[in-house]
Amino acid sequence: MALLNLDLVYFSNFLPSRFRSRRQPPLSTAPRLKVPVVAAMEAPRNKPSVCTADELHRVPLADSGWSLALWRYIPPPKAERRNHPLLLLSGIGTNAIGFDLTPESSFARFLSNQGFDTWILELRGAGLSTIIGESREFKKPFNAMSDQIETNGVFPPEAPSTIIPGAPTETFVSSVKGKRMLVESHDSQRQSASMLKLLGVFEARQSQIRDLSGRRINIIGEGQWMISPPLFDLQGFIAQLDDFQEQLDLILKYNWDFDHYLKEDVPAAMEYIRTLCKPNDGKLLAIGHSMGGILLYAMLSQYGFEGKDSGLASVVTLASSLDYRSSKSLLKLLLPLADPVQALNVSFIPLGALLAAAHPLMFRPPYVLSWLAALFSAQKIHPELLEKLVLNNFGTIPSNLLLHLATAFEEGGLRDRIGTFFYKHHLRKSNVPVLAIAGDRDIICPPEAVYAETVKVIPGNLVTYKVFGEPDGPHYGHYDIVGGPSAPEQVYPYLSKFLIRHDMA
Numbered sequence: 001m002a003l004l005n006l007d008l009v010y011f012s013n014f015l016p017s018r019f020r021s022r023r024q025p026p027l028s029t030a031p032r033l034k035v036p037v038v039a040a041m042e043a044p045r046n047k048p049s050v051c052t053a054d055e056l057h058r059v060p061l062a063d064s065g066w067s068l069a070l071w072r073y074i075p076p077p078k079a080e081r082r083n084h085p086l087l088l089l090s091g092i093g094t095n096a097i098g099f100d101l102t103p104e105s106s107f108a109r110f111l112s113n114q115g116f117d118t119w120i121l122e123l124r125g126a127g128l129s130t131i132i133g134e135s136r137e138f139k140k141p142f143n144a145m146s147d148q149i150e151t152n153g154v155f156p157p158e159a160p161s162t163i164i165p166g167a168p169t170e171t172f173v174s175s176v177k178g179k180r181m182l183v184e185s186h187d188s189q190r191q192s193a194s195m196l197k198l199l200g201v202f203e204a205r206q207s208q209i210r211d212l213s214g215r216r217i218n219i220i221g222e223g224q225w226m227i228s229p230p231l232f233d234l235q236g237f238i239a240q241l242d243d244f245q246e247q248l249d250l251i252l253k254y255n256w257d258f259d260h261y262l263k264e265d266v267p268a269a270m271e272y273i274r275t276l277c278k279p280n281d282g283k284l285l286a287i288g289h290s291m292g293g294i295l296l297y298a299m300l301s302q303y304g305f306e307g308k309d310s311g312l313a314s315v316v317t318l319a320s321s322l323d324y325r326s327s328k329s330l331l332k333l334l335l336p337l338a339d340p341v342q343a344l345n346v347s348f349i350p351l352g353a354l355l356a357a358a359h360p361l362m363f364r365p366p367y368v369l370s371w372l373a374a375l376f377s378a379q380k381i382h383p384e385l386l387e388k389l390v391l392n393n394f395g396t397i398p399s400n401l402l403l404h405l406a407t408a409f410e411e412g413g414l415r416d417r418i419g420t421f422f423y424k425h426h427l428r429k430s431n432v433p434v435l436a437i438a439g440d441r442d443i444i445c446p447p448e449a450v451y452a453e454t455v456k457v458i459p460g461n462l463v464t465y466k467v468f469g470e471p472d473g474p475h476y477g478h479y480d481i482v483g484g485p486s487a488p489e490q491v492y493p494y495l496s497k498f499l500i501r502h503d504m505a
Helices: 002-012 107-113 143-148 170-176 188-213 234-239 241-251 258-277 291-306 330-343 351-363 370-375 383-392 399-409 423-429 447-453 487-503
Strands: 055-061 066-073 086-089 118-122 216-220 223-226 284-289 312-318 434-439 463-468
Touching (some): 086 107, 107 118, 107 487, 258 291, 258 399, 284 291, 284 487, 312 487, 330 399, 351 370, 434 447
Antiparallel strands (some): 055 066, 216 223
């Protein structure tokens, strides 16, 4: 796994500078993000099969060029009607599948059956989120690579997006008029020049890349394992330069950080849901897992500091913290990689493709990388389900986002992009009830990170803290709280009672 990552870093040095990491674009200065008033639900016949929700909605962010995907789970007719819609936010580099891995342990479907109008947001770059104006058939960075290894770290292409017949489209069209994508903005001469330049670079480095992708790794005793297939099919790239140019142009769009999620994506999704569902008090309930919970904490901190209404009736965080310094989080082992990532100008980390490349050694003999499964679960999740999670729940992560989140391991914890606003310091100013849940065997976000560094700074009358896991089992790892075998019986009813209590308040 480590060598695969180094290979990608090594390859990135061969790219022209314009294809490497760039400073993220500025956030919108608008006081409140306006969502285009347009019916953005896809017709049922065009909803991709991978979307197991009842409906798929889209929220265009014209300023960023992205269209966010919202999976909607409608409560059954006999379920008690709730007062507030429920928003679910997943972790870094993940999509909606983790909340709906299987009907038997579907986090989203359980809450929908309890009467909550449940929505899962796929942030920019995740799952079914797309670039405005682009065909839905485009491939995200390194999607082709994971296809070559007989798996896929992101969702497969599906039918083009369709608006419900008869719905007004003028607003949506005007919102993207003039916002041409990078591929379209190049005139033919610049495209040709770029192609020739790329071709020259790759031809010059061709033998080096072949040698690199053919390295042998001595894994156990007498045997050697070839990294196969090569990370980059160079001949395929050269044969399909047009497609590769689109890939590189798309890479330039993977330049966002945590602040873009916090101040653009989540508010846009909340406004869209609020407009559609029309809760009486204009508020939503929200649950966030891992980075999703960090986003909710940051929202409460920011709005509390500004003295504004967050638009949230109550919040549940699952395995989330704003400060990891005092914990034994395994993520600390990755911190030394931050400096090389910055120095080498690496634009993104294709997490989905890396896990797809590693998965045969996780789930098949000789199980050399089976220990990686402990990152997700401390329970005995069925191997097929765990494999489905590893192969389908992860995508590409911008380096800007990783470097931003790395500040959670520094003095004062996670801060804004400028580095002057520390979210933990202002969390006490929030007036929103919070349920913070941790797993006893979570090695990514241990209980001490949840409690000592985040829960303790929230006013005691507003926070409830719960650790799941018993001395004799079952134990809970990072994902078990969401989709572990014991979660439907233990976790789901507990957090559902909390939500129902505050939904009625």
